[in-house]
Amino acid sequence: xxxxxxxxxxxxxxxxxxxxxxxxxxxxxxxxxxxxxxxxxxxxxxxxxxxxxxxxxxxxxxxxxxxxxxxxxxxxxxxxxxxxxxxxxxxxxxxxxxxxxxxxxxxxxxxxxxxxxxxxxxxxxxxxxxxxxxxxxxxxxxxxxxxxxxxxxxxxxxxxxxxxxxxxxxxxxxxxxxxxxxxxxxxxxxxxxxxxxxxxxxxxxxxxxxxxxxxxxxxxxxxxxxxxxxxxxxxxxxxxxxxxxxxxxxxxxxxxxxxxxxxxxxxxxxxxxxxxxxxxxxxxxxxxxxxxxxxxxxxxxxxxxxxxxxxxxxxxxxxxxxxxxxxxxxx
Amino acid sequence: xxxxxxxxxxxxxxxxxxxxxxxxxxxxxxxxxxxxxxxxxxxxxxxxxxxxxxxxxxxxxxxxxxxxxxxxxxxxxxxxxxxxxxxxxxxxxxxxxxxxxxxxxxxxxxxxxxxxxxxxxxxxxxxxxxxxxxxxxxxxxxxxxxxxxxxxxxxxxxxxxxxxxxxxxxxxxxxxxxxxxxxxxxxxxxxxxxxxxxxxxxxxxxxxxxxxxxxxxxxxxxxxxxxxxxxxxxxxxxxxxxxxxxxxxxxxxxxxxxxxxxxxxxxxxxxxxxxxxxxxxxxxxxxxxxxxxxxxxxxx
Amino acid sequence: xxxxxxxxxxxxxxxxxxxxxxxxxxxxxxxxxxxxxxxxxxxxxxxxxxxxxxxxxxxxxxxxxxxxxxxxxxxxxxxxxxxxxxxxxxxxxxxxxxxxxxxxxxxxxxxxxxxxxxxxxxxxxxxxxxxxxxxxxxxxxxxxxxxxxxxxxxxxxxxxxxxxxxxxxxxxxxxxxxxxxxxxxxxxxxxxxxxxxxxxxxxxxxxxxxxxxxxxxxxxxxxxxxxxxxxxxxxxxxxxxxxxxxxxxxxxxxxxxxxxxxxxxxxxxxxxxxxxxxxxxxxxxxxxxxxxxxxxxxxxxxxxxxxxxxxxxxxxxxxxxxxxxxxxxx
Numbered sequence: 001x002x003x004x005x006x007x008x009x010x011x012x013x014x015x016x017x018x019x020x021x022x023x024x025x026x027x028x029x030x031x032x033x034x035x036x037x038x039x040x041x042x043x044x045x046x047x048x049x050x051x052x053x054x055x056x057x058x059x060x061x062x063x064x065x066x067x068x069x070x071x072x073x074x075x076x077x078x079x080x081x082x083x084x085x086x087x088x089x090x091x092x093x094x095x096x097x098x099x100x101x102x103x104x105x106x107x108x109x110x111x112x113x114x115x116x117x118x119x120x121x122x123x124x125x126x127x128x129x130x131x132x133x134x135x136x137x138x139x140x141x142x143x144x145x146x147x148x149x150x151x152x153x154x155x156x157x158x159x160x161x162x163x164x165x166x167x168x169x170x171x172x173x174x175x176x177x178x179x180x181x182x183x184x185x186x187x188x189x190x191x192x193x194x195x196x197x198x199x200x201x202x203x204x205x206x207x208x209x210x211x212x213x214x215x216x217x218x219x220x221x222x223x224x225x226x227x228x229x230x231x232x233x234x235x236x237x238x239x240x241x242x243x244x245x246x247x248x249x250x251x252x253x254x255x256x257x258x259x260x261x262x263x264x265x266x267x268x269x270x271x272x273x274x275x276x277x278x279x280x281x282x283x284x285x286x287x288x289x290x291x292x293x294x295x296x297x298x299x300x301x302x303x304x305x306x307x308x309x310x311x312x313x314x315x316x317x318x319x320x321x322x323x324x325x326x327x328x329x330x331x
Numbered sequence: 332x333x334x335x336x337x338x339x340x341x342x343x344x345x346x347x348x349x350x351x352x353x354x355x356x357x358x359x360x361x362x363x364x365x366x367x368x369x370x371x372x373x374x375x376x377x378x379x380x381x382x383x384x385x386x387x388x389x390x391x392x393x394x395x396x397x398x399x400x401x402x403x404x405x406x407x408x409x410x411x412x413x414x415x416x417x418x419x420x421x422x423x424x425x426x427x428x429x430x431x432x433x434x435x436x437x438x439x440x441x442x443x444x445x446x447x448x449x450x451x452x453x454x455x456x457x458x459x460x461x462x463x464x465x466x467x468x469x470x471x472x473x474x475x476x477x478x479x480x481x482x483x484x485x486x487x488x489x490x491x492x493x494x495x496x497x498x499x500x501x502x503x504x505x506x507x508x509x510x511x512x513x514x515x516x517x518x519x520x521x522x523x524x525x526x527x528x529x530x531x532x533x534x535x536x537x538x539x540x541x542x543x544x545x546x547x548x549x550x551x552x553x554x555x556x557x558x559x560x561x562x563x564x565x566x567x568x569x570x571x572x573x574x575x576x577x578x579x580x581x582x583x584x585x586x587x588x589x590x591x592x593x594x595x596x597x598x599x600x601x602x603x604x605x606x607x608x609x610x611x612x613x614x615x616x617x618x619x620x621x622x623x624x625x626x627x628x629x630x631x
Numbered sequence: 632x633x634x635x636x637x638x639x640x641x642x643x644x645x646x647x648x649x650x651x652x653x654x655x656x657x658x659x660x661x662x663x664x665x666x667x668x669x670x671x672x673x674x675x676x677x678x679x680x681x682x683x684x685x686x687x688x689x690x691x692x693x694x695x696x697x698x699x700x701x702x703x704x705x706x707x708x709x710x711x712x713x714x715x716x717x718x719x720x721x722x723x724x725x726x727x728x729x730x731x732x733x734x735x736x737x738x739x740x741x742x743x744x745x746x747x748x749x750x751x752x753x754x755x756x757x758x759x760x761x762x763x764x765x766x767x768x769x770x771x772x773x774x775x776x777x778x779x780x781x782x783x784x785x786x787x788x789x790x791x792x793x794x795x796x797x798x799x800x801x802x803x804x805x806x807x808x809x810x811x812x813x814x815x816x817x818x819x820x821x822x823x824x825x826x827x828x829x830x831x832x833x834x835x836x837x838x839x840x841x842x843x844x845x846x847x848x849x850x851x852x853x854x855x856x857x858x859x860x861x862x863x864x865x866x867x868x869x870x871x872x873x874x875x876x877x878x879x880x881x882x883x884x885x886x887x888x889x890x891x892x893x894x895x896x897x898x899x900x901x902x903x904x905x906x907x908x909x910x911x912x913x914x915x916x917x918x919x920x921x922x923x924x925x926x927x928x929x930x931x932x933x934x935x936x937x938x939x940x941x942x943x944x945x946x947x948x949x950x951x952x953x954x955x956x957x958x959x960x961x
Contacts, residue, residue: 015802026812152949156942158893160900160916161934164923172924226441233398233436234456234508235429244455245444252446270806271897275920285807286901289814297811304804312802324492325445 008316012309017069019305024065027294051096068093092302093295095288102299106281113280116272117265119196120203125258127208129251132215139220147212154209163202163275170198180277199276203269207261211254218250225249252322256315263311264304343413345548346372346395346516351407353387353394353572364390364403366572370550371565374515377542377549379563379580381556381595387572388552389437392518395550396432397424411516430460433509437521439501443493450489453477453508460512476507480537499530506537516548517541523558535561556599560584568592672878675954682950685943692940696757703755706738708748710755710910717741731928739932742915743922749932752910756933759899759911760940763822764891767829771891772884774834776876779841780868784849790842797835805832806897813903821906829894837883844879848872878955886948889941896937912937 051057057064067076075089087094093102135147170177178194185192222228223246231241270282277283281300288296348370355362365387372378380388393399395409397416409416411431416424428434436442444452453473458464464472470489477485480503493501502522509517519538523531539562542549551563559566559580566583568576568591576589587593676682695702703709717732718724724744726732731740731749739750782793809828816824848854849872857867896913898904905911912933919930 015799018799019803019808023808023811026815152945153942156889156945157938158896158900158913158916158934158941160897160920161930161938164916164920164930164934168923168927168930226436226438227444229398230434230436230442230505231444233396233428233434234459235425235427236455236459237425240455240459244447249444249446264804270810271900274901285810289810290902292814294815297807297814301804301807301811304807305802308802308804323446325494 004320005313005317008313012313015309016302016305020069020302021065023298023301024068027298092299095293095296097291097293098296102296105284105296106299106303109279109281109284110266112278113269113273113282114266115196116199116203116269116278116280117262119200120207120265120269121258121262123200123204124207124211127204128211129215129254131208131212132217132254133219135212135216136219136223147216151209151212154205155213157205159202159206159271160275162205163198163272166198166202167276195276195278199269199272199278202275203265203272211258214257215251215254218253219246222246222250252319256319256322259315259318260308260311263307263314266307343374344371344410345374345376345412346370346378346550347408347410347413348395349408349410351391351394351409352405353390353399354404354406355400355402356404363572365394368407368567368569368572368574370567372516372548372550375542375546375548376565377551377563379559379566380550380552380569381554381559381566382569383554385571386569388554388569389520390572391569392434392520392550392552395518396428396434398428398434426460429456429514430512431514432516432518433512433514435502435505435509435517435519435522438525439498439505440493440525442505443501445493448490448492449477449496449504449508450474453489453504453511456508457511472511473507476511477504479510479541480504480507482507498526499533502526502530502534503537506534506541510541510545510547513545514547516550518550518552520552521554522551524553524555531558538562556595568595672951672954672958675957676950679950679954681946685945685947685950688939688943689947692757692936693761695754696761699754699758703748703751706748706750708737708751710747710751711908712747712751714741714746714748716746718743718746725926731926731932733928740928742918743926743929749915749929752915753912753933753936756910756912756915757936759822759905759909760892760895760937763825763829763895763905764888766826767833767891767895768884768888770826770830771833771837771887772880774830775837776841776873776880778834779838780845780872780876782838783842783845784868784872785864786846793838793842797838800832800835803832806894808832809894809898810901810903813898818906821904821909825895825898825904829891833887833891837880837887840879840883841876844876845872848875878958882948882952882955885944885951889944889948892937892941892944 059067070076071087071089071091071093073089074091076087076091076094078085078087078094085094087101088103090103091101092106094100095102095105098105131147131151135144138144171179177197178191180195228241228245231245236245269280270286272278273280273282274286281303285297285300288294288300348368351365351368351370352363353365355364368387368391370378370380370391380391382388390399390403394403394405395416397405397419399405405417407417411427414427416427419427443449450470450473453476454466454469457472458466458469461469474485474489477489482488482500482503488496493504496504502525506519506522517538522538523534526534535558538549538551541547549562551559553559563580566576566578566580567574568583568589570591576583576587576592583592584596587596708714714737717727717737718741719727724746726741726743726746728734728740731743733740737748737750739748739753741748742752778793778797782790809832812828813821813824845868854867854871857871862870895904896911896916899911899913900917902914902917904913907914915933916930916937919926919933922929
């Protein structure tokens with residue numbers, strides 16, 4: 001097992017390095033003058049020069065890249081003398097537009113994004129697993145067909161359209177939910193909850209649809225398996241056949257996919273946060289794109305990549321723990 | 332381990348099937364996978380059901396257990412020691428399955444659940460029919476079952492997963508699982524088809540041995556005449572869902588009556604045959620085969 | 632699931648609409664078994680209401696896209712004209728009249744603030760949505776099928792390289808990266824850039840399936856026979872294996888389109904897609920966010936068109952997949 005883990009971790013690191021490299025290339029090699037873009041709107045030539053010096057943009061590409069990667073592990077100082085800026089490890093970059101280290105900016109907003117991710121995840125897992133199971137059991141009945149129609153719709157409606165529809169219907173028209181207002185949970189739990197309900201729903205809908213279909217397909221597949229027939233032939237009661245022989249093989253792949261989806265979502269639900277005006281990592285990324293604050297964009301990209309890679313590794317490890325066939329080969 | 336199943340009270344048949352019919356509804360009308368089939372098996376006897384793919388032999392075995400697909404309709408009578416299985420409640424049927432009648436399927440790899448150890452799968456078969464048995468006692472039964480089918484290091488291998496066994500061993504595991512509850516009747520659906528020839532012989536020997544020791548009745552389903560000739564006393568030849576000939580093994584082999592049976596026998600290459608074209612069983616209706624047979628000079 | 636334990640999903644579509652930085656698994660099996668009957672795939676599909684409705688809408692939008700100039704000539708407004716008379720400056724640019732200003736003059740109303748005709752912008756936006764999505768699908772299909780075939784058939788080092796690249800691309804945080812790339816690059820040739828960027832991240836999903844199927848087909852006897860007859864590798868791949876993949880490719884391509892439509896719309900929504908003033912449904916929806924409370928028509932119109940288009944392709948792909956599965960006796 002440890003050797004397997006080591007291989008996965010090392011290839012994960014390679015992937016991360018490549019993500020870093022590609023992002024770096026895109027920003028610093030492709031764009032005509034990064035300093036101008038980083039400087040933002042209210043720029044002066046002095047500021048541009050300062051940025052150029054601080055970020056070492058006049059240095060060769062590989063030096064810049066090396067400095068950046070080293071900064072992730074050891075921290076980094078931008079510029080020198082009185083105007084020097086400290087960026088503690090892990091230094092994912094420094095936003096000159098906001099005068100903050102990117103890492104700090106991310107950490108501030110991570111709890112909000114995590115809340116959205118967790119709430120949505122609970123919703124979509126429940127809906128998906130239950131919906132998929134029911135559809136499989138009642139295959140070809142009206143319920144099944146209705147659910148299929150529902151899932152196709154859920155998969156097809158874009159997040160932002162649904163967000164706007166919900167916002168309009170629930171907040172403006174029916175006034176069932178309050179207008180979003182930034183509050184802390186401790187101060188006003190009701191408002192806090194109300195803030196998150198719609199993002200949770202909007203984010204969960206697409207996944208719930210996909211997971212319902214996936215669960216349904218898996219359960220139907222497993223029920224056709226020979227070993228389920230054997231279980232019935234042994235005279236096992238239906239509940240036991242379902243619980244032990246059908247559900248576990250059917251649901252295991254779903255749970256592992258969930259791991260990857262969730263990891264990806266922790267990196268910020270960009271569109272949903274933007275539409276609802278929620279100050280999470282995703283919105284920060286979207287705002288930075290609009291402002292051309294490239295260090296932030298790059299930092300968030302790296303974070304997202306990191307989470308996906310970690311998610312992948314966790315999923316692979318979990319799979320070896322769950323599926324005996326994979327386990328033996330992994331040793 | 333011997334049981335006294337073979338001593339019967341009177342001459343009551345172990346298995347008595349009458350007029351078994353399994354029908355599927357298709358867009359082109361109802362299709363009989365099995366039609367009006369009669370079977371008889373004495374306690375401790377061995378019956379072979381022989382036929383090509385699609386002859387309905389596997390469906391017969393499933394229908395006896397009531398495991399035919401939900402889309403199929405089953406009619407007729409299936410009596411196990413006089414007890415009628417058709418129309419039995421699901422609860423009662425569950426008590427019969429795995430306990431009075433056990434089944435061994437063709438492909439042991441897909442017929443065993445890959446997520447659980449073989450020990451667990453044997454234990455659950457046993458415990459389903461012996462309420463109140465503890466896990467430890469059931470585990471002992473599982474180990475004993477594996478030993479009975481000559482799996483070495485049974486105490487260790489009982490915790491292994493199906494994919495850790497070879498094909499022949501897996502089939503032994505399935506047989507062990509079937510026998511753990513000491514059933515009266517064992518139905519084996521193509522138990523050796525997925526195995527290579529040397530392993531086939533071992534499995535057949537095992538089945539013989541078990542029959543000798545426990546007196547369990549055996550219904551063996553196969554397309555392989557060699558297999559049937561070794562193990563069974565009586566044969567039923569099936570074609571297109573219908574029984575075309577039945578009789579004692581020696582009789583069928585020496586004096587086949589039906590042209591289809593004869594064609595089946597002819598299709599098997601024999602060491603004392605002259606070297607010539609292999610005769611395949613001609614497809615088509617029995618009449619067409621009769622004509623072909625006549626042309627070959629086999630019919631008067 | 633017929634894939635190996637580490638192949639966790641059958642197909643994935645990169646859909647900015649259904650997931651932000653993650654993708655949602657698309658249909659692997661469809662509900663409602665279809666009897667294929669006599670007469671092949673098309674006949675079976677023809678009998679399916681859902682598929683036909685979807686196809687109908689797709690054809691409609693395609694016609695609209697192609698005939699955009701004609702339609703705007705008829706309606707009288709092009710997508711770039713500002714009609715100040717249709718909006719009320721005292722209300723901050725709100726359209727005059729109910730439903731966002733729908734009426735005989737402007738069939739689908741006008742945009743608040745600018746007074747541009749929504750019908751014209753929808754009609755030209757259809758070009759963008761269909762054009763980019765279909766081009767991306769075509770490019771993805773070409774890339775995915777050829778690389779999948781090559782990796783699956785030739786195996787060895789070729790397979791190793793291709794598989795590594797596929798794993799890498801699939802592990803990438805695609806949406807964020809696409810946004811980052813598109814925002815960093817200058818605005819010229821945006822459409823082509825969108826197609827390329829979307830395709831770069833899209834082809835691995837098709838390639839993986841093609842590779843798997845190629846690998847199992849390559850074991851079959853007819854391939855062996857062809858090889859024994861002296862056929863070269865390329866010939867075998869294109870003459871023997873490719874035809875057998877036809878239905879898989881068609882189904883996957885159909886299912887990829889809605890994902891790409893959503894992706895383009897999402898990217899445009901975020902401001903990195905099609906550059907204004909060129910119309911795009913996604914970008915229209917983005918502009919409508921400010922006005923949603925007072926002029927809901929502004930987001931309902933493009934939103935509905937977008938939703939229906941994605942739904943149509945999804946339903947069509949879903950039904951097609953069911954028909955194909957039924958015919959192959961799965």
